[in-house]
Amino acid sequence: xxxxxxxxxxxxxxxxxxxxxxxxxxxxxxxxxxxxxxxxxxxxxxxxxxxxxxxxxxxxxxxxxxxxxxxxxxxxxxxxxxxxxxxxxxxxxxxxxxxxxxxxxxxxxxxxxxxxxxxx
Amino acid sequence: xxxxxxxxxxxxxxxxxxxxxxxxxxxxxxxxxxxxxxxxxxxxxxxxxxxxxxxxxxxxxxxxxxxxxxxxxxxxxxxxxxxxxxxxxxxxxxxxxxxxxxxxxxxxxxxxxxxxxxxxxxxxxxxxxxxxxxxxxxxxxxxxxxxxxxxxxxxxxxxxxxxxxxxxxxxxxxxxxxxxxxxxxxxxxxxxxxxxxxxxxxxxxxxxxxxxxxxxxxxxxxxxxxxxxxxxxxxxxxxxxxxxxxxxxxxxxxxxxxxxxxxxxxxxxxxxxxxxxxx
Ligand code: SF4
Ligand code: SF4
Numbered sequence: 001x002x003x004x005x006x007x008x009x010x011x012x013x014x015x016x017x018x019x020x021x022x023x024x025x026x027x028x029x030x031x032x033x034x035x036x037x038x039x040x041x042x043x044x045x046x047x048x049x050x051x052x053x054x055x056x057x058x059x060x061x062x063x064x065x066x067x068x069x070x071x072x073x074x075x076x077x078x079x080x081x082x083x084x085x086x087x088x089x090x091x092x093x094x095x096x097x098x099x100x101x102x103x104x105x106x107x108x109x110x111x112x113x114x115x116x117x118x119x120x
Numbered sequence: 121x122x123x124x125x126x127x128x129x130x131x132x133x134x135x136x137x138x139x140x141x142x143x144x145x146x147x148x149x150x151x152x153x154x155x156x157x158x159x160x161x162x163x164x165x166x167x168x169x170x171x172x173x174x175x176x177x178x179x180x181x182x183x184x185x186x187x188x189x190x191x192x193x194x195x196x197x198x199x200x201x202x203x204x205x206x207x208x209x210x211x212x213x214x215x216x217x218x219x220x221x222x223x224x225x226x227x228x229x230x231x232x233x234x235x236x237x238x239x240x241x242x243x244x245x246x247x248x249x250x251x252x253x254x255x256x257x258x259x260x261x262x263x264x265x266x267x268x269x270x271x272x273x274x275x276x277x278x279x280x281x282x283x284x285x286x287x288x289x290x291x292x293x294x295x296x297x298x299x300x301x302x303x304x305x306x307x308x309x310x311x312x313x314x315x316x317x318x319x320x321x322x323x324x325x326x327x328x329x330x331x332x333x334x335x336x337x338x339x340x341x342x343x344x345x346x347x348x349x350x351x352x353x354x355x356x357x358x359x360x361x362x363x364x365x366x367x368x369x370x371x372x373x374x375x376x377x378x379x380x381x382x383x384x385x386x387x388x389x390x391x392x393x394x395x396x397x398x399x
Contacts, residue, residue: 049200050201054200057204061205075215079203079210
């Protein structure tokens with residue numbers, strides 16, 4: 001299974017970026033092989049509208065079944081839902097921390113869009 | 121002759137200027153309320169409804185049995201209204217601008233267009249004024265196509281006054297395009313000047329002749345006047361900060377009807393606007 005993390009860097013110790021739609025990259029971690037690859041999301045940085053939707057599309061096309069990120073609006077959420085991607089929110093500093101938290105089952109799955117920045 | 125009335129922000133008296141100007145024109149005139157998110161010119165006119173029409177834009181619909189999930193449609197859409205991840209794409213009609221491009225690029229001819237309602241255009245008559253107003257449906261964010269629908273009802277040969285939405289964004293540009301002259305309404309305050317500057321920048325970009333009306337003249341300071349003379353912007357009219365104007369406004373009355381002494385003022389605005397256009 002693959003998990004996507006929104007980030008600004010290129011490695012596991014890179015910071016977790018909590019702006020899902022405007023994150024510059026996604027780190028896609030493969031839990032079976034313990035490897036990862038990077039997916040570029042830059043084309044969405046300057047999008048006038050729909051950055052979240054296309055970010056969700058990028059995550060889905062990368063084959064991720066789960067996403068760990070920050071704020072995610074209702075439209076992006078509906079795309080993730082349609083793609084069968086579970087959404088987890090985390091505000092830990094790095095991708096590696098978020099991965100640990102995921103493995104330990106500490107992340108709570110979100111069932112709603114986080115429009116105001118509050119999950120729950 | 122098509123005159124638009126605009127302002128860098130809401131609440132400056134843009135609608136007041138539009139409706140009083142329309143009433144003061146002796147001839148028949150069309151008044152287009154292009155502030156489609158909050159049309160309010162009708163509040164000042166006891167207009168008799170004549171006609172209503174629903175406005176739609178075409179939005180794509182995908183036939184799942186034909187689609188192979190190639191994603192061409194999503195790549196094409198510059199409004200990000202379609203997303204595709206290997207299966208039938210998801211479409212967000214509220215973000216679609218109805219350009220029709222996705223249907224053209226789809227190699228499988230899987231996309232057809234259905235009409236999505238965005239609002240209404242209503243026509244009403246009030247004495248010499250034909251009021252044509254757009255009203256965007258609640259929750260719809262697509263003002264420009266509705267504004268264009270309002271403007272297609274312009275009858276050539278009859279003067280028209282367009283009440284623009286506040287601000288300087290796409291709906292305002294859609295309103296101002298193809299007008300002959302723009303009246304910018306502002307207040308003589310620091311905030312008024314700030315918003316006026318934004319509006320003036322916009323006007324310089326679109327290159328339509330314009331002038332300024334100062335509303336509530338007497339409050340604030342003379343910065344707007346200094347700015348206008350510095351940049352050679354014609355000051356067309358000063359509407360005094362008169363309690364009775366505010367009272368007439370709150371009763372939904374036109375200034376030129378409730379306070380006839382102001383007729384001269386609005387007549388001078390018409391005269392100056394005409395002059396500006398002819399040079
Ligand atoms: S019609 Fe144009 S704006 Fe609408 S979804 Fe298709 S490509 Fe995008
Ligand atoms: S372009 Fe046509 S075939 Fe390709 S994903 Fe879009 S709708 Fe499906």
